[in-house]
Amino acid sequence: MILPSNVTYCRHHFDAVLGRNGLIEKANIVLESNFPVMHFEYVRIGMGVALTPLPPALYNEPKLRPSGIELRNVAHLFGEEPLYFIRRKGQFETPYAAKFREMMIARRT
Secondary structure, eight states: OEEOOTTSHHHHHHHHHHHHTTOGGGOOOOEEOSOHHHHHHHHHTTSOOBOOOOOHHHHHOGGGSOTTOOOOOOHHHHOOOOOOOOOOTTOOOOHHHHHHHHHHHHHHO
16 A cells, blocks of 8 residues: 555544554555655556545546546545644734635635
């Protein structure tokens, strides 16, 4: 398997899920990479299968992926990775940050 490095949240989560199911010792990790786009190339050249979170654009746009690559959503096995917008409390909000916050609130409804 080709996985993100063990310092990432998704890797810790992946290891925990495998561990709970008694499979962590059977995982054969051949490469660790924190560049999800490179996972496509590693798989394409036959180094193994990869498991990694992807930006939605890469998942939803087949033209952005090399030929011969297939993606499968495995969120039903591992769950979704939570993402947070973090800023300092009381900090001046730049116009760009305000627009980003407004976009996130609008998408939630």
